[in-house]
Amino acid sequence: MAKHPTWLTALTLLALTLLGSLGLAHGEGAAITPLPVREIAPGVYAHQAPVTAMNAASGGDIANLGFIVGDEAVAVIDTGGARIIGERLKKAIEAVTRKPVRYVINTHEHPDHIFGNAAFAAPGVIFVGHMNLPRAMAERGPAYLATWRRVMTPALVDGIKLVPPTLLVSPGKDVRLDLGHRLIDLRAWPPMHTDCDVTIFDEKTATLFTGDLVFLQHVPVVDASVLGWMRAMPALAKIPAKRVVPGHGTVDVDWPQALAAEKTYFTKLTQDLRGFIARGADINQAAKEAGQSEASKWQLFGIYNPRNATAGYAELEWQ
Amino acid sequence: MRRWQGLAATAAIMALGCVALSPARAANASPGETWKGLVDALFPHQTLTEDGTIIKLGTPLSAEDAALVPVTLHMNYTDPDLPLSDPHRVKKVTLVIDENPSPVAAVFELGPKSDVTKIETRVRVNQNTKIHAVAETVDGKLYVSESFVAAAGGCSAPSGGMDTAGGPPLGTIRLRGIKPEYVNADARRKEAVVMIKHPNNTGMQMNAATHLYVPARYIEALRVSQGNDLIFAVTGGISISEDPNFRFDYLSNGSAEMKITAADTKGTKFAKDGAVGPAM
Numbered sequence: 347m348a349k350h351p352t353w354l355t356a357l358t359l360l361a362l363t364l365l366g367s368l369g370l371a372h373g374e375g376a377a378i379t380p381l382p383v384r385e386i387a388p389g390v391y392a393h394q395a396p397v398t399a400m401n402a403a404s405g406g407d408i409a410n411l412g413f414i415v416g417d418e419a420v421a422v423i424d425t426g427g428a429r430i431i432g433e434r435l436k437k438a439i440e441a442v443t444r445k446p447v448r449y450v451i452n453t454h455e456h457p458d459h460i461f462g463n464a465a466f467a468a469p470g471v472i473f474v475g476h477m478n479l480p481r482a483m484a485e486r487g488p489a490y491l492a493t494w495r496r497v498m499t500p501a502l503v504d505g506i507k508l509v510p511p512t513l514l515v516s517p518g519k520d521v522r523l524d525l526g527h528r529l530i531d532l533r534a535w536p537p538m539h540t541d542c543d544v545t546i547f548d549e550k551t552a553t554l555f556t557g558d559l560v561f562l563q564h565v566p567v568v569d570a571s572v573l574g575w576m577r578a579m580p581a582l583a584k585i586p587a588k589r590v591v592p593g594h595g596t597v598d599v600d601w602p603q604a605l606a607a608e609k610t611y612f613t614k615l616t617q618d619l620r621g622f623i624a625r626g627a628d629i630n631q632a633a634k635e636a637g638q639s640e641a642s643k644w645q646l647f648g649i650y651n652p653r654n655a656t657a658g659y660a661e662l663e664w665q
Numbered sequence: 666m667r668r669w670q671g672l673a674a675t676a677a678i679m680a681l682g683c684v685a686l687s688p689a690r691a692a693n694a695s696p697g698e699t700w701k702g703l704v705d706a707l708f709p710h711q712t713l714t715e716d717g718t719i720i721k722l723g724t725p726l727s728a729e730d731a732a733l734v735p736v737t738l739h740m741n742y743t744d745p746d747l748p749l750s751d752p753h754r755v756k757k758v759t760l761v762i763d764e765n766p767s768p769v770a771a772v773f774e775l776g777p778k779s780d781v782t783k784i785e786t787r788v789r790v791n792q793n794t795k796i797h798a799v800a801e802t803v804d805g806k807l808y809v810s811e812s813f814v815a816a817a818g819g820c821s822a823p824s825g826g827m828d829t830a831g832g833p834p835l836g837t838i839r840l841r842g843i844k845p846e847y848v849n850a851d852a853r854r855k856e857a858v859v860m861i862k863h864p865n866n867t868g869m870q871m872n873a874a875t876h877l878y879v880p881a882r883y884i885e886a887l888r889v890s891q892g893n894d895l896i897f898a899v900t901g902g903i904s905i906s907e908d909p910n911f912r913f914d915y916l917s918n919g920s921a922e923m924k925i926t927a928a929d930t931k932g933t934k935f936a937k938d939g940a941v942g943p944a945m
Contacts, residue, residue, distance in 0.1 A: 480876065653730050
């Protein structure tokens with residue numbers, strides 16, 4: 347009797363192998379699974395990425411993405427941290443609408459938001475971003491690619507192309523895009539998270555995509571100006587949104603309550619830094635100790651808080 | 666990264682003036698090879714000895730902000746009261762960031778009477794790199810201290826990201842005394858910070874509107890004195906961070922005033938004479 351199961355197993359294996367290869371040969375494209383998205387308001391879709399670092403394990407899926415469907419066209423908001431993430435977002439869009447993607451909006455320059463751009467590059471697709479974004483991509487793009495080649499797998503990085511925006515948004519001059527009976531407002535901000543932050547507001551549903559001007563769970567990352575961020579926060583809070591999609595963390599949250607956590611963090615961090623500077627503590631001590639009372643409230647705190655403290659110390663030293 | 670290589674050579678020559686770097690220095694050279702090439706170019710036919718009591722370099726393991734990496738040099742720190750004529754006293758320190766486009770970040774000359782045992786500054790680090798501090802002592806010998814920093818992209822980080830609206834104009838020098846109780850009990854040993862508002866453009870940053878590279882413009886010379894006695898002088902390059910910042914200790918000669926002069930590569934000169942104010 348012992349022979350029988352072995353024999354059967356071998357046959358089953360053979361059959362599975364054949365089926366597997368047939369399946370692969372049959373649908374190469376089917377290997378790309380659509381990115382999970384949720385319709386958080388009529389015609390407004392969001393992908394909530396896990397809160398984690400950019401590495402081989404996360405595969406470039408660490409930033410929240412989304413798209414808005416009008417009567418005529420689709421606007422994509424950020425494309426993910428690898429080309430494959432952009433491809434998967436495209437699949438998710440194709441699963442809910444046959445309307446063409448007309449705009450791809452990058453909320454800022456960071457790799458986890460722009461590395462999927464190439465998946466959407468096609469005639470008729472307009473890339474949109476802050477007036478500083480093309481410069482930021484050109485300056486920092488090569489270094490980002492080199493770094494990401496080290497921390498992710500080569501396969502994840504190979505297909506990435508930097509696709510800069512051609513439709514630019516300047517601070518003080520909002521841009522309104524028409525997707526067909528659906529207007530979305532784009533606003534460029536002064537230096538806050540980066541020096542090229544853009545927010546997207548869907549008028550029909552009062553949904554705001556904040557990019558990384560709002561962080562939830564994931565500790566905020568300051569790559570431009572903590573003081574600029576704090577100063578612009580009241581203007582950001584005034585946007586009459588009913589719900590927001592932050593750059594990281596839970597999507598579809600109330601507004602402006604979503605700002606409260608990061609406001610507290612910045613307040614504590616800058617208070618600590620001012621105290622360190624006044625007492626004569628140096629920048630190394632500040633990097634280790636400033637903001638630590640917030641540590642338990644945030645994820646990835648150990649990675650990004652020292653950075654925020656270092657840059658914040660240098661900024662506040664001139665105040 | 667290819668774009669960097671042409672710039673690297675240009676920037677290195679600009680920053681070093683007379684010191685030519687070995688053209689064999691390739692971006693993909695192993696870390697050890699890079700340093701060997703740099704030693705051949707900067708300290709030919711000389712022996713570099715490791716001795717932490719003479720020179721010790723302090724850096725973070727990874728650059729929290731690649732455009733702003735704190736680096737601390739400790740000179741003769743185990744024996745700050747070494748007689749001024751002692752052959753082991755450090756008179757010059759060269760700070761080298763091996764893998765940066767312009768590896769020589771700064772050369773510090775220490776005043777013979779001011780007994781500086783610590784200088785902390787902030788540098789840009791463009792990629793994972795070894796950092797070396799090479800000290801020359803009064804007897805002409807060379808000592809080295811090495812560390813490694815993981816980082817990316819510091820040289821092209823846009824300058825002016827900080828919220829400078831209404832801030833001080835380019836060239837503003839600020840002098841900040843550190844409260845003595847924070848530093849140590851020796852009443853004559855003081856600590857201060859000199860800060861200069863300056864973009865220290867690397868030549869690798871772009872203008873947002875034109876996408877042309879902003880020409881390199883950086884502080885190339887800085888002198889800090891107490892009365893007529895030099896505390897330290899710096900010859901700097903593009904690896905020093907925006908708003909150059911130097912925190913240092915020194916033995917006070919009793920002068921109430923500190924004198925600071927600086928010049929950038931455009932030929933603009935900056936100066937400040939002032940009392941070392943208390944910490945803000």
